[in-house]
Amino acid sequence: MSTYTLSTQQLPRRQFEIRSLDHDRPVEWLRQGFADLKAAPFLSSVYGLVVAGCGGLFAYLAADADAFFLVPFLFSGFLIIAPVLSLGLMALAKLREAEQSRDGAAIRRLLDLNRSSIAMMGIFLLLIFVNWVMLSNLVYGGVFHQVTPTYERVQPLPVMFSESLPFLLVYGGIAIVLAALVFRITALSVPMMLDQKVDAFNAAFASWRAVGENWRPMSLWALIIAALCTLGFITYFIGLIVIIPWLGYASWHAYRDTLVPLE
Numbered sequence: 001m002s003t004y005t006l007s008t009q010q011l012p013r014r015q016f017e018i019r020s021l022d023h024d025r026p027v028e029w030l031r032q033g034f035a036d037l038k039a040a041p042f043l044s045s046v047y048g049l050v051v052a053g054c055g056g057l058f059a060y061l062a063a064d065a066d067a068f069f070l071v072p073f074l075f076s077g078f079l080i081i082a083p084v085l086s087l088g089l090m091a092l093a094k095l096r097e098a099e100q101s102r103d104g105a106a107i108r109r110l111l112d113l114n115r116s117s118i119a120m121m122g123i124f125l126l127l128i129f130v131n132w133v134m135l136s137n138l139v140y141g142g143v144f145h146q147v148t149p150t151y152e153r154v155q156p157l158p159v160m161f162s163e164s165l166p167f168l169l170v171y172g173g174i175a176i177v178l179a180a181l182v183f184r185i186t187a188l189s190v191p192m193m194l195d196q197k198v199d200a201f202n203a204a205f206a207s208w209r210a211v212g213e214n215w216r217p218m219s220l221w222a223l224i225i226a227a228l229c230t231l232g233f234i235t236y237f238i239g240l241i242v243i244i245p246w247l248g249y250a251s252w253h254a255y256r257d258t259l260v261p262l263e
Helices: 025-039 041-064 068-085 087-097 104-112 115-144 157-163 165-186 189-195 200-213 215-234 240-258
Strands: 002-005 015-018 259-262
Touching: 002 200, 015 200, 025 041, 025 087, 025 215, 025 240, 041 087, 041 240, 068 087, 068 115, 068 165, 068 215, 068 240, 087 104, 087 189, 087 240, 104 115, 115 165, 115 189, 115 200, 165 189, 165 200, 165 215, 189 200, 189 240, 200 215, 200 259, 215 240, 240 259
Parallel strands: none
Antiparallel strands: 002 015, 015 259
């Protein structure tokens, strides 16, 4: 257990307690997130349907533009922007925890608390997402010598990995490093900005430190997120209708368990 002090000139310089988590704590976050899902099934389903629909639309547009080869890379890039897509769900979880009305006006008030900082984080993740897709295409073209492969040549990532060890090592290595960095920055910073008046940089630093101090349970949490999102993708986005709100709610509880503001 330790404390993180906001690096700001504004007074008071608030402190946050970083709790030490049990290794299996993510399982409890899933349980709490599922309870939130059952408490608001209609709103959760609508939210998940919108996100799943957007994912399906991206895949359709890529295929329609003869760029279907980008779809596997869009799947992995989706994990980068997922935290921002879950902001509304985290707001619902916060309102339910406080036993407050969960209407649109209440959600907007929470999102307005740190609008500029949230927007900055969203732009940051969007830039990483775009550059990740471009980098993925370059790596694919460099290894397989096909900048725009045919529809028949496009395979799921595991199949591509089995066909080329260099692609597995280069693409997989870059993906793991980038995913770890993004996860460590955003895992707790996004819900923190929804909960507290804090800028994006302080939120990112707090998340970086808290995730690092709890690397075992947070590693399990990252693997759970990746596994459930993959399940959503292989079900042609249908599974995301449930998985996205479930993980969004659970992410709120992950933050509440890990970072506690001190009075």
